[in-house]
Every structure is written in C-alpha cells, then in structure tokens.
Amino acid sequence: MTLLAALDFASVAVFALTGALVASRSQLDIVGFIFVACLTAVGGGTIRDVLLNRDAVFWVADPTILLAAVAAAVVVFFGAHRLESRYRAIVWLDAFALAIAVPAGVGVAMGMGQHWAIMMVMGVATGCFGGLLRDVVCNEVPLVLKQGEVYATAAFAGAGAAVAVVWFGYPADAALLACAGVTFVLRAGSIAFGWVLPVYKTRPPRPQSPKQS
Amino acid sequence: MTLLAALDFASVAVFALTGALVASRSQLDIVGFIFVACLTAVGGGTIRDVLLNRDAVFWVADPTILLAAVAAAVVVFFGAHRLESRYRAIVWLDAFALAIAVPAGVGVAMGMGQHWAIMMVMGVATGCFGGLLRDVVCNEVPLVLKQGEVYATAAFAGAGAAVAVVWFGYPADAALLACAGVTFVLRAGSIAFGWVLPVYKTRPPRPQSPKQS
C-alpha cells in the first residue's frame, strides 16, 4: 500500500466517524448513518478525482475502502452513547481527518505532475468538501464557513507548506508530512486556543442623529 | 430501447413531476419549474455516470430524454391546482421514482462488470441524489434524511436484493425487477403503514435530583 493509498484510507475512516456522529444528531436509522458516513468519507476525494479526470474514482477502483466507512457508521450507531460530548468529538475527529485528507489531495495532484496552484486547490478541496457536503446535507452550519474557525485557512496553509517543501527540492513524502503537520497544528490551535485570522468587519452604521448614536 | 434505457427514461419522467411539484410550493415561474424538474430528474443518474466515468452522461448521449422532464414541468405548472394534497402526491411519486431509479443505477454498474459494492452504491446514489438535490436547492428537509422514513434503507435493501439475485445465478433482468419490487414495497410500507427501523436515540439526560426525575 502506497503512502497515498494509506492517506485516502485513513481519511475515509476518520471522516466517516464525523459523518456518523452528525447523523446521530439527526436521529437517523442505521442506513441513514451509513449514507451520511459514506458521503462525508469519500466526498472530498471523489470531487478531487472527478476534477482531475482520473481514470477511476479511488473507491470505485478499490471498493473495499467503503467497508471502512460502513464499519465506522456501525461503531458510532452502537457506541456514541458513551461519548461525554458529541460536538467535541466531531470537531476533533474532523481536525484529524482534515490533516490527513489535505496531503491526500496534494499528493494525487503532485503525482500527476499538475501545476502548484492545482496542487493547492486539490488539497483544500479534498480536505474541505467531505465535511461541507455532510453539513449542507444535514443542515448544519458548515464548519468551513463558521466564524472564528481556522479551517479552510489551515488546509490552505498546509497545502502551501507542501508546495514550498517540494520547491526547495525535498522529496514528496516529506512534503506530505509537512502538509499534515501544518494543517493539524493550525486547526488544533484554533479549536484549543481560539486562534483566528482577522475577519472582515462591516462598517458600523453611521450615526443618524445625535440622539440615535 | 433496452430495459436500462427504459428505466432511465421512466425515472426521469416521474422524478421530474416531483421536482415540479416541489417548485410549485415555492411559487416559481414556468422556467423555474423546468429548472427544478430537470435537476431532480437527471441528478441521480448524472452523478452515477460521472462517478463511473462513462463516456457520456446518459442525457448528453440522448438529449430527447430532457423533453420528458420539460413536459412533466409544464403539466404540473398548469395542472397542479387540481390536486387535493400536493404533499401526498410528491411523496408517492417520489416512491415510484425511487423504485425505478435504484434498479437503473444497479443495472448500469452491473453492465460495466463492477464490484457488488459499487452496484449497491450506484443503486442508492441514483435513487437518492435527485431528490436530495431537489430538497437542498429548494430548502426543504431532504426526504432521505427525514426521521421516521424508510428511504435510503429501501434503496439499500433493493440494491442488496439485486446483488443477491445475481449471486444465485438468475439473469440480470430478474435482479432489476426484484430490486424495484423490494424498494417500492419497503418505501410504500413506510408511507402507508409507518414502517421504520429503530433510530438512534440520544441518552436521556441523567436525573439531576430526585425531584426532577
């Protein structure tokens, strides 16, 4: 199993856990858990493969990868009661999955000899779209667009780190490790310590009259 | 016309009716009806064809299929006033369309010699994604994720039935018929008699004090 295949497999398993946990907030049945888990697990990588027009989407080429998503859904369906805080579990598992999926996206584009900008887009897309699909379908506010979260930014920085490492002549595996590390540190720092980038602020309304100001 | 092409055609027509009926709840104009009808009608099959990397999406290969969706939108625009209950019409037509689209998805994957797990995924995806797109775009709660509905489960069971029938050596057409039958019976039983699978229940909050318990 290559490093890239291992990354795809691991991100599928961890994203599937987050999908099933979000499904548990909607009180679905076991098949609903499997549906949301699979959508979350393979969503980002599928969009990457379709955009890059690969010969086959990764889980069509190797369907056993879907078993990991199904297993994750079953584990959550019978085991999530034991969790003290489901929301905390979702956010942290999602951070791990992001840090695995971004290098999986960068690595596939790198292996195809794509432009560095495409490497970055594929990293961000593979990392962000699984969770985005999960949240849009389950009608939650997408984590990627929540205020005060470093999310797309972490993916972006991680993908940029990979491009930089390759630029300086280091091997691809080093680039993918750097990518995972930068992504995870920034995302975890945002969750644990509230790290943020400055956000766009709307102009305060001009005072209309002395009384109203 | 092969059985598979007939299934695609029929699911397009019936899903288009449901799309136009949902559009009528949003009071759109005739082009809005056509837009939502087409999205619902071809959404599932399009995702199937893109995921399987077929040479051409089914309605690009045969554009006359789109006329069925346009006709359905026009019929609903001028005729839906006569319906006693629009919601009931949407739910039942959607059940018919599901029972046609799942075998259409399974059959295409089967014809390409795909793994049985891919046959099941394509059945569920072809059946569920048209309605899912319709509901996400029109901001309704997706039927596939509604509590107390057997929906993805019916598609899953139908696709499983097809795989089992082929496994026992029966011909493909028998598998597709079994698939349609199982899907429809389970979905209709859910609508008519309230059949459900047990859903995930959150742990009841621990009693805080004897008085509150």
Added chain:
Amino acid sequence: MTLLAALDFASVAVFALTGALVASRSQLDIVGFIFVACLTAVGGGTIRDVLLNRDAVFWVADPTILLAAVAAAVVVFFGAHRLESRYRAIVWLDAFALAIAVPAGVGVAMGMGQHWAIMMVMGVATGCFGGLLRDVVCNEVPLVLKQGEVYATAAFAGAGAAVAVVWFGYPADAALLACAGVTFVLRAGSIAFGWVLPVYKTRPPRPQSPKQS
C-alpha cells in the same frame, strides 16, 4: 486568447466578486473569502466541463485563471467597506456574470458539436450553478429560485437566442453576442423594472362557511 477563453476568464472574475461579497456578509477571514470566491467563480464552468466529459476542466488546464478569482477576493476583502449597498452590488455584478457565463456555456457545447438542447442546458448550467453553489453554501436563498426574479428565465432565453441565431445560419460569435445581450437585458429589466413571468399560484382555500369567507 479565443473568444471562449475570454468569456470564461471574465465570468470567473465577476462571479468571484459576487462570491467574495456574499462571504463578507458572513464575516469570514481572507481565506474564507478566497474559498467562496473560487467556488462561485469556477462552479458553473466546472459542472459544464464534467457533464461534457472534456479532457480537462478549464481551470485545471489553465490554472492562471484562478489568480483572477483570488485577486477579486482580496479586492473585496479590503475594499467592500466603501460600498454604499452590498446587496445591490451583488445583484448587479451577478447579472453581468450571468450574461457572460451563459454564452461561455453555450459556446463550449457548440464547439463540441452537441445537440441544440445540450447547448441550452450547458448555457443555463454554466450561468446558474456558480451562484447556486455560493448561495447554498452560504445559506442564502438562491437568487435563481427567488420569487419575482427573472434569472433562470434570462439564461434560458439567452441560450435560446444563441440556438436561433445559429439556426438561421449566422456565425457562432454572433450567436454568443446575441446570447449575452438577451440574457443581460432580461435580467437587468427584472432588477431595475421588476419584470416577471407569471408565477404559479396556489388555489385559494375554499371558504369553509359563510362566516369564515
């Protein structure tokens, strides 16, 4: 640069502005602006290219096009404070982008020798899906489905104009110009003068008794 490449480039830049402006309503950081801007900018053309199974999605073939989207996001992040009315800016820029993207979609299908119905679908899809993705992801009511807006209708009429012009034997560039003109005039008329098509009206509830009527 061909006319078609220029249309893709221009629609990317203008749609990116609308995406970044919608992002500013959600108070995202700079990377969130870039994310929503890119999604809006390339969404429609990407769906077109995937549906038509082109060898490469247009921005994967020419990644420099993404710089236009990034630049638009940066301009809005630092400059949107100066706008008197953000909503008005979004609606008018979106109208320009629509009038550029519809001929971009029609033109690509025309260049591949597709059926006229496919030319129309690709025009409408390229025009409408970028804004639809933007609005679904940012949880706004999609412009394309808002009551009292001529939107899909403008795209539909513009694409129809292109098909008609080609039918009468005029060259492709004339068809694309007609397409842009018709789309923009109808959309602008809807914004400025409130032009609408008649919408579907639900039947008024029957009077239950003389007193309640």
